[in-house]
Amino acid sequence: xxxxxxxxxxxxxxxxxxxxxxxxxxxxxxxxxxxxxxxxxxxxxxxxxxxxxxxxxxxxxxxxxxxxxxxxxxxxxxxxxxxxxxxxxxxxxxxxxxxxxxxxxxxxxxxxxxxxxxxxxxxxxxxxxxxxxxxxxxxxxxxxxxxxxxxxxxxxxxxxxxxxxxxxxxxxxxxxxxxxxxxxxxxxxxxxxxxxxxxxxxxxxxxxxxxxxxxxxxxxxxxxxxxxxxxxxxxxxxxxxxxxxxxxxxxxxxxxxxxxxxxxxxxxxxxxxxxxxxxxxxxxxxxxxxxxxxxxxxxxxxxxxxxxxxxxxxxxxxxxxxxxxxxxxxxxxxxxxxxxxxxxxxxxxxxxxxxxxxxxxxxxxxxxxxxxxxxxxxxxxxxxxxxxxxxxxx
Ligand SMILES: *Cc1c(COP(=O)(O)O)cnc(C)c1O
Numbered sequence: 001x002x003x004x005x006x007x008x009x010x011x012x013x014x015x016x017x018x019x020x021x022x023x024x025x026x027x028x029x030x031x032x033x034x035x036x037x038x039x040x041x042x043x044x045x046x047x048x049x050x051x052x053x054x055x056x057x058x059x060x061x062x063x064x065x066x067x068x069x070x071x072x073x074x075x076x077x078x079x080x081x082x083x084x085x086x087x088x089x090x091x092x093x094x095x096x097x098x099x100x101x102x103x104x105x106x107x108x109x110x111x112x113x114x115x116x117x118x119x120x121x122x123x124x125x126x127x128x129x130x131x132x133x134x135x136x137x138x139x140x141x142x143x144x145x146x147x148x149x150x151x152x153x154x155x156x157x158x159x160x161x162x163x164x165x166x167x168x169x170x171x172x173x174x175x176x177x178x179x180x181x182x183x184x185x186x187x188x189x190x191x192x193x194x195x196x197x198x199x200x201x202x203x204x205x206x207x208x209x210x211x212x213x214x215x216x217x218x219x220x221x222x223x224x225x226x227x228x229x230x231x232x233x234x235x236x237x238x239x240x241x242x243x244x245x246x247x248x249x250x251x252x253x254x255x256x257x258x259x260x261x262x263x264x265x266x267x268x269x270x271x272x273x274x275x276x277x278x279x280x281x282x283x284x285x286x287x288x289x290x291x292x293x294x295x296x297x298x299x300x301x302x303x304x305x306x307x308x309x310x311x312x313x314x315x316x317x318x319x320x321x322x323x324x325x326x327x328x329x330x331x332x333x334x335x336x337x338x339x340x341x342x343x344x345x346x347x348x349x350x351x352x353x354x355x356x357x358x359x360x361x362x363x364x365x366x367x368x369x370x371x372x373x374x375x376x377x378x379x380x381x382x383x384x385x386x387x388x389x390x391x392x393x394x
Pocket of ligand 1: 102104105108137138139140187192222223248249
């Protein structure tokens with residue numbers, strides 16, 4: 001560890017406040033550090049390792065593909081990319097086409113480009129404004145950081161692209177739409193913002209209003225997508241028809257990949273957008289296998305069973321510690337407990353690691369849990385036993 005830590009301090013830019021631990025191996029929802037200590041992972045690399053660590057099916061699929069080809073560029077047809085697109089579109093239930101990039105921010109950049117080109121062509125005025133929500137999180141590039149409705153993130157890096165407008169909440173979006181608005185971009189459950197699902201009726205009402213104004217609805221499903229909430233997309237729960245959906249985190253099972261998909265299949269033409277690495281043989285093969293595993297779990301009902309077991313365990317934990325937690329939030333395997341104050345939350349996260357369970361923070365006061373969708377009952381039990389020890393020793 002000290003060697004890794006020394007190298008990191010010396011050669012890696014200090015953009016992350018790293019926890020003092022180095023994991024060296026994993027197995028489904030278990031992680032092992034350099035000292036051989038075992039942890040239950042309730043974070044799954046921030047919702048990325050959707051099918052667990054060291055998943056054999058994903059690893060075999062990747063190794064098999066890499067023995068043939070890793071990358072050829074998007075100048076040529078790529079079989080696993082085309083197959084991944086089919087699987088994603090079919091699972092979504094929407095009549096869409098996909099573009100592949102490498103991250104959530106890149107997917108959202110693509111979404112904004114589609115919306116802006118749509119806004120350039122449709123209507124008499126040039127339409128370019130994108131409305132997003134307070135406390136949202138859409139990425140770290142210059143454009144997506146500006147799309148993110150958290151003003152503390154808008155320091156230092158300006159001037160930013162024009163045309164981003166922030167609504168205090170979902171009910172205030174409508175009043176901000178004007179003749180220059182091309183799109184509204186929202187997360188249905190804000191991941192970084194506190195794991196609070198948006199009100200279903202408010203979202204449906206907004207979706208209907210936007211359709212009537214020919215303003216695009218972009219749903220950022222970078223965190224909520226790929227079965228995180230129990231359905232393939234959180235949009236499926238809300239029973240809405242978005243114009244654009246973005247995916248990334250859970251799709252590659254740990255291999256970097258991002259997708260923007262849209263019903264507006266003809267907005268982009270050749271040359272409008274691109275990505276060197278996007279959807280190459282490596283990432284697209286990983287995505288295909290992750291999709292197969294999760295589609296099967298969904299169809300067999302095992303995904304819902306895991307979600308129910310996790311939720312019951314969380315409910316018991318929450319009920320036992322109502323002196324510390326003020327509410328329980330989230331959908332599916334995207335859950336949170338509001339903690340009475342930020343200091344207590346910081347202590348819980350630190351002590352949890354000591355007790356052998358990895359948890360996350362969201363916003364100022366939310367303990368966030370994003371386990372692998374393949375987590376077993378035994379792993380869930382062991383994780384909550386550790387969390388109970390943390391709470392009783394506070
Ligand atoms: C993580 C996240 C992003 C950014 O994804 P990167 O891969 O880090 O660029 C964007 N939107 C949401 C909702 C996210 O959770």
